[in-house]
Amino acid sequence: MAESIHKLPGDGLRINHYPMAARGFFRKYRTLTQWLLVATFFLLPFVKINGLPAVLINLPDRRFTFFGLSFWSHDTPMLFFVLAGFSLGLLFITSVWGRVWCGWACPQTIGIDGIFRRIETLVEGNYIARKKLQAAPFDKEKIIKKATKWFLFFLISMLVSHTFYAYFTGAGSLASMTLSSPSENLTTFYIVNATTLIILFNFGWFKEQLCTVICPYGRLQSVLMDEDSLVVAYDENRGEPRKDRKRSSEENGDCIDCYKCVVVCPTGIDIRNGIQMECIACTSCIDACDDVMRITKRPEGLIRYESENGLKGEKTIFWKIKTYIYLGLTLLSFLGLFLYVLNRSELDITALRAQDDPYQILSTSEDKTLIANHFTLNLRNQSSQEMEVDIIRTGEMEGSEIEIIVPTLPEIIPPGESIKNHIFIKFSKSVLGKKSSRHFKLQIMTKSESVTTQYIKEISLVGPI
Ligand code: SF4
Ligand code: SF4
Known part of the structure; x- marks a missing residue:
């Protein structure tokens, strides 16, 4: 028989199908x-x-x-984690439970x-x-x-x-x-x-x-599934030969050839012909056949969820290297997503050194050299509320005061928007000690719906050696 999709015989016309409702x-x-x-x-x-x-x-x-x-x-x-998680999850599910x-x-x-x-x-x-x-x-x-x-x-x-x-x-x-x-x-x-x-x-x-x-997806299943994947399958060993009045009841298999499994199938296929691409694993034929088995007083499960190996009487091995890899990668993707969301701050802060001299010497006296560093500060409101943002203007390091000059803050950032600011940090050279740079923690305050939150952004202060 020529291979063609059931109910689409190849002449371009469709054979209408009216599946019976299954119960069970x-x-x-x-x-x-x-x-x-x-x-x-x-x-x-x-x-x-x-x-x-x-x-x-x-x-x-x-x-x-x-x-x-x-x-x-x-x-x-x-999105990478979301797509990877769902795609790999589908691979895992298909490799174990088929469609x-x-x-x-x-x-x-x-x-x-x-x-x-x-x-x-x-x-x-x-x-x-x-x-x-x-x-x-x-x-x-x-x-x-x-x-x-x-x-x-x-x-x-x-x-x-x-x-x-x-x-x-x-x-x-x-x-x-x-x-x-x-x-x-x-x-x-x-x-x-x-x-x-x-x-x-x-x-x-x-x-x-x-x-x-x-x-x-239906076409991909043959790649994703193997002989251990669960499919809706007809047990040929038990069912065949189908009922024939000329044979004695001992010679007949359990299938009485009633066609109930075909009549309920939404894609109109006969599951007794083996695993087919059109089978959407809807289980209607299992329910229909179980009903028949109960009436004929035979054990249920002539059509059932079973693997190809299971049908051959061999052991089904669900957990194999492929399955562990799919499951491991799925869990890793969702873990990545979880960590991304967990570490995602409501205020995204980027502080970049401005494109001029790395530092300016403001004044030099016998006991004190004053230095300024210029940064560009990008602040993005990642929450769903308006956010008022400001910077703590003073800090202290090595007993010296650090002054932070921000001409444009405080400012209100609408949800999803970002603002750009120039900040100047004025400090005494003694802050750097004998080094030419030193880390400093910039304290940024936000107020959203009367909740105040403090964020810390570490920046590097530089000056002459
Ligand atoms: S429903 Fe069961 S008994 Fe009836 S034809 Fe299908 S497999 Fe055979
Ligand atoms: S499980 Fe497959 S063969 Fe059985 S009724 Fe559904 S689509 Fe048809």
Whole structure:
């Protein structure tokens, strides 16, 4: 048989597929997971932590808020840890549990299985009724049902696209934009409507074709998985030969060839033909077959989560060098992210020696030589509040007073903004002792919402030997 994607026989036409709803152990927990993830998606833009949205990706202001913390465009290096952590985490999960992401957490599966197919079933009925309706001529009943279904699809697509946009604008601004005239926010209006149409097309019509034709992850799985990775698999040793009335029941395997596992499959494949790229590991065939096994009084698990080695009766080894490397690198990436966030100061301070002479001698007398050093000080407010910033003007070293002259401070820095100052540090040469340089701790004070914080920046004072 020529190799082709199931339900896309190669003539450019698609074979419509109407999967039966499966019921059982995995279905129950998949539904719970789906509701949890759907609720998280819809609620997250409305949840506030420390007065900030739980998640806000404000691209025009280059400000990103995650769970009470604000990040700015200059925090981009942090993205390395985020991307590395999630990519390596996915490698680790795939190498051990196969396509568990596809079946349990992928937005495409959740959208089709958890939302759109439920609406379709509500309006058009179960898989048999849906198939019959599709084949029926366009009479009044069909028109009403199809129109109702697509209207509800449109409403849910609008809701999803608006919620999605709220992640970029904040729930409050989206609400006020939605209530005002479209002409006042034309760009937003076009973006949200285009997103609505894409969602409607994808979940309403394109459906499982995204998994079987477009998604690169499905194609990558053969590289990431091996004979010890868990997959949804049919136990051929137990199932074959399939039921044949001409054979005695002892000669038959456990598979009664009822096709229930095929009828429930959202991508329309027959898992008994072996592991296939179109399998999204949704577990529906496990539930369907377990149901049959219970009825025929055979042990459950003819189709189950199993590794290729497990199917051959060999030991499955999950923990191997590859797995440890993936897990180690994932943990390292998240540790890097954690340390980055932990060490990230709300005030970013850069002190550079100004581009003139390294020092100036201001005055020389018998007992005292006065020196000045000139620095440029960059202060960036990395918090989400306005910040008043000032410098402690005096210091003491080796019994000599150090004077700090800052013509432009104190100043208020808005969130995410930075200011540049010139500072002059006046000190006696005795401060340096017999050396030509010495470290000095500059004390910078910030006041934000009446909370005062002190920061220390170490700089190097220089003078003649
Ligand atoms: S559901 Fe089970 S018994 Fe029925 S055809 Fe599939 S594998 Fe065989
Ligand atoms: S073969 Fe089974 S697990 Fe794979 S997509 Fe079909 S029903 Fe889901």
